[in-house]
Amino acid sequence: MSAATATNVTNDAKASNATANADGTTPAAQQPGAGTSSLYVGDLETSVTEAQLYEKFSSIGPVVSIRVCRDLITRRSLGYAYVNFQSPNDAAHAIDVLNFQVINGKPIRVLYSQRDPAVRRSGVGNIFIKNLDKAIDNKALLDTFAQFGTITSAKVAMDGQGNSKGYGFVQFETQEAAQAAIDNVNGMELNDKQVYVGPFQRRAERSNTGEAKFNNVYVKNLSENLSDEKLREKFAEHGAVTSCVIMRDEEGKSKGFGFVCYEEPEGAAAAVEKLDGYTEDEKTWVVCRAQKKAEREAELKAKFDQERRERMEKMAGANLYIKNLEDGTDDEKLRELFKEFGTITSCRVMRDASGVSRGSAFVAFSSPDEATRAVTEMNGKMVGAKPLYVALAQRKEERRMRLQAQFAQRMPGAGMPGGMAPYMPPPGVPGAPMYYGQPPPAGHAGQGVPGAQRGRGGRGGPAGGRGQRQNMRYNAAAAMPMPPMPAEAANPMAILASQLSAAAPDQQRMILGEALYPLIESKDAANAAKITGMLLEMDQSEVLHLIESPDALTSKVQEALAVLKAAAEEGA
Structure with a gap:
């Protein structure tokens, strides 16, 4: 932005507010914090180091400390730093000399450090400027508004590529200076674009003022022949329009939608109310508040979630x-x-x-x-x-939380369900075949088989110990004759279901465990006994489903491992 443009914005105001230096910067003696030696340095390129800042700032005077603020985990620069001088005069001089100087290809902002968060967040003296020309940067913004009073911060909002978003913020030391800037610049042209200047409001404050106020309007379903001037003329019937544009492709052909910005929110609201549904050239316009993509997506997601909750509540239990x-x-x-x-x-x-x-x-x-x-x-x-x-x-998250709660209720400090021992696999080689309650073939049972006397997890136990008692229980159950299989049961799952229906309740757990254990052992041998014992506490039909479905079993094993890990960490 040219100096002439900034100068011509408010000729009437300059006489009563001539507090800027000749180059447009704010005299250091008038800035807040004058007399202190601590500075805030913002808009840093992420590769800027303390050494680079020391080299730059020590040219002004003796530097006590420099700290680039970084993320605690990644140690990546957060884009700002603090510099402390020995002398307050050197700090003031650094603001005048180093503000907007370029380091690693990016101009920095230097201002007094405001340690009081109440002052930073008060919003006193803070103004919002929009419809800025893309050529206006931080320095041009400061130069334009410095004539109205002492500025503590001036910043143009930038996107990820460093391009202006068309709006910015200026904070004055006093509310009187901010009001003077609003009164003199609002509605004026900067670089041939009429700007809006008003008091800054936080998002929470804007959303808590009842119905949201807005200045930008989105209109679609426009005729291909409609011109920007014709569109502006129609919308100007409802208030002062600061900008109006129909979006076009590379060949200049209308895309059928556009944006209109009003000077006052009342004009925008009136346009939405009066022109939504307006028909021209057999096209019915859709007129509504303009929203950013993220805002639209958040609104649609909230609407979808609300509808889903309503459906779930309506269908709860049905x-x-x-x-x-x-x-x-x-x-x-x-x-x-x-x-x-x-x-x-x-x-x-x-x-x-x-x-x-x-x-x-x-x-x-x-x-x-x-x-x-x-x-x-x-x-x-x-x-x-x-x-x-x-x-x-149930929703997936609800099922997962329910299973975790079931597991956790049975978990004492040792990491196993209370009152329940880990499932003891059949004696013999790991991954023994599934017998579905039939007597195991010769050589796969009895005291002489390696591992028959092993206790939990395969560790050796004393004679007559828990592992031996578990194996005795298994052998007794396995040796019990079962009724002959029905002829129609032609697959293992049918055989297993039939054996369960014929078995006594105290035998059913052993039969299911015999089928489930080798499947879990193939996924996690170290915790197979514990996980099998946990899953056997589930509903019998669900256990049968796990035996048949590898994907479902894998999911349940992962959930059980997560619970075991959490219990082990708590015990530690």
Whole structure:
């Protein structure tokens, strides 16, 4: 920005506010903190070091200390530093001489350090300027407003590439100087662009003032033939317009939308109210408050989350999750299975991208009572060769927290569920085959098999100890004759389900453990016994699902490991 432009902004104001130096900078003696020797240095390029700053600032006078502020973890520069001089006069001179000097390709800002957070956050004397020309930088902004009073900070907002965002902030030492700047510059032109200058408000303050105020309006569905001038003329009927533009492609063709900026929020609000739905050239305009991309995304996410919460609350207790379905089950077959329990509002089998069933589904009833009846009657029921798992639907995070809570309730300081020993695998070689309750073949059981007397985790234990008692219990259960398998049970899961239905309750845990342990051992041999014991506390139909589904088992093993780790850390 030329000096002439800055000078011509407020000729009337200069006579009564002539407090700037000839070059537009603020006299150091008038700045807040004058008489102190501590400086804040901002807008640092991230590679700037203390040594570079010392070389620059020590040319002014003796420097006591320099500290570039860094992230505690990454040690990456935060973009600002503190410099302490021996003499307050040297600090004042550094502000006059070094402000906006370039270090590592980026101009720095130097001002007195304000240690009192109450003063920094008070907002007194702080003004907001928008619709700035992209050529106006920090120095040009300071030069423009220095004539109205002592400036403590002047900054143009920049994007990640170092380009101006078209707005900035200036903080004066006094509210009177800030008001003078607002009165004299608001609505004036800087570099041929009319700017808005007003009091600065924090986002929280803006959102707490009731209905949000805005100056920028977004309009879409515009005719290709509509010109910027015609658009401005239409919107100017509702207030003073500071800028108006229709967005166009590289060939100058209208993209069908544009932006209008009003001098006052009242004009913008009136335009939205009057022009939204306006029709011109058979095009119906959509007119609303202009929003940044991040703001739009946040608003849409909040709306989506609210709708989802409302749906969840409406369907609470009426939505069921079903898994362990046979491969051929489709939506219609699923509906037939559950229709006897009430009115089904939705029914869907989950499928992968190729359309193959995942073996799980969701069924929603019209009332929680109907869903409860379905859970009671259908959970664990054999459908084909598989027992169904039926439960009230929960979000993934809720399920994870529930399982962790279940595990944690059983975890004393030693890291295992209270009152429950780790599951003892069958005697013999690690990863012994699944017998589903049948007597193991010769050579895989008895006192002579290596490892038969091992206790928890494979460590040797004394004769007659806990490991031996566990193995005796296993051998007794394994040696018990089981009824002959039905002819229709043609796969291991059907055999296992049949054995469970015929076994006594005290035998069922051992049968499930015999099937589950080798699968877990293949994923984490060191913790297999502990994890098996934890998972055996779950619902029987869910354990069957884990045995059949490697992905589901992997997920549960990871959750169990996380709980074990947390318990070990607490115990330490």
